[in-house]
Amino acid sequence: MSYVLGIDGGGSKTVCVLMDDLRQVLGRGEASPSNYQSIGIEATLQSIQSAIYNAVEAAIIINPVKIDAICLGLAGVGRAADIEVVKGLVQDLQNNKYLPINWALQPTNIVICNDALIALVGGIGQPVGIVVAAGTGSIVFGRNHQGHTKRVGGWGYVLGDEGSAYKIAITGMNAALKSYDGRDISTSLIEGFKQHLDLESIEDLIEVIYRRGWGVKQIAALAPIVDLAAASGDIVANNVIDDAVKELVKATSTVIDAIFSSNSVLEVVTTGRVWRCKSKFHERFAASIVKKFPKGNVIFPRYEPAYGAGLLALQTTQI
Template sequence: MNICGIDAGGTTTRCILVNENGELLAESKAGPANYQVTGLANVAQEIRKAINVVCKEAGINEIDVLGVGLAGVISKEDIQTVKNNLLLIKQVKKCCITNDGEIAVLGAYAGEPGIVVVVGTGSIIYGLKENGVTVKIGGWGPLLGDEGSGFWIGLKALQAIIKTGEGRNANTSLSSILMNSFNIDDLEELVSFVYQDKLSREKIAALAPLVIRAMADGDQVAKQIIEKGCDELILMITAMAKKINYQKKEIAVTGGLFNNSPFYDLFSYKLKKLSNLKAINPLYPAVYGAILYGALRAGLNLSLKKTE
């Protein structure tokens, strides 16, 4: 018996294969796979790539159970569409699919109740109740949500430098920092760059580290943006804690932005001050949560064994 877990996200797809004892057999990576952004064909392609590598590395021909956490799946119809496609992969015998937030909370607490905050290109908060029911807050995408995310921070920074250029905002080093990053000279070029070149969500999110660095260097406009982003995330956490009657004093945090020390430090400080909660690292990364999700759906009792 083997179980394959896949964490398919907007930046990368990570895959691990374990045996029935939870021991690692193989692992691989593939490209980005967000159902809403890159589409079904791309999702299936990247997952196939990842599966082919672990099967070859482990010397097996079949995946007994495949657990997938996929960015961008929202409805039951989304999940069924992806599942039908993945079941066409000849190696896969059983397939279980959910969103990337659910596998994050499963991995963060090894299947125990808890709350996880995932902040990267987008933002989402997942809670796991005592009865095993999961609850989501956020994850509504760039037009309707993603507060506090890399995209949100990048977009607010772009809006801020336009206001500064028109005299509606305080002077900020972000103006030169962001325009230099695009190799442009003025706001008119910025507008063309954003709209005509259709600046992607990922490229806007990639501005977030520049904004965080500007904050660390003392830029007040950048600081206001980051503080507002942290406040929005904490509002979501507070709402989640009420929803699931959360009694613990820790919140697991994961995602690219939390790898940035100034952002993590400010968020942790505000979280403790405003909610009396402590930010902690997950017990296991989301890809292990995908393993656990697949095992649970298949009725298997699996103990995780992390090797990293």
């Protein structure tokens, strides 16, 4: 029996799953964030160690467990330099005498990749297809049967992130202020933002956004105001949602055109909180994709990203 570890290291938490060669999850553990670009390599190592320990301890299995392969899908890991850093981290894991693990890793059994790939593999259940992630930020990533990949977006809130919660919130506030100025038609977004933020006037958005030092996540959390207004039939809010959908459709179409044929049978998995919008965001996107690519199938994730990492690790033991 082979045992592998799949690790999903993101900006909000770290998840580790312990899997056997029957693709069964024997243990699952969570820990603090592990985006080393933002918290540093030492803190990242601590989070991953904790997640591994929690996963192994949760498993009904004799310790120490022999691990034959590992996959780390980490946010912020894309360049060759990043991979070298994480290789050092894996070596540190193997030198940790407190983890209840007997390591049996070979270089070919260590997979280091970005979190988009494990979201794709986990979401679909295999390493072929497209993942469209739309949460605080956004990115579209695809991989075909030949192993060719294509990424669109993922440039961050200043340079990109079209279709994300952040961009929906910013565009919604911009639309509300245009309406207040008289540059656009009337919209319920003005009252929506006022009530949610307890503002006397929509002009007080200046104080909220500029003077309170709000970050990306705090601003992105305002996206539901736009969503609810759109779901209630507000024309301006619906235009914001439509534009966000169009951007994600365009990004997805770009990936399909780059590595798939137009008549390919493929699955597109949608991940992130934006897809749960009440304004039929998912339905609008799916309808547009199927119209352009009739053999496309837009789905919600079948499994979590950490499970996808486990599948990628397991794949190395079967070559």
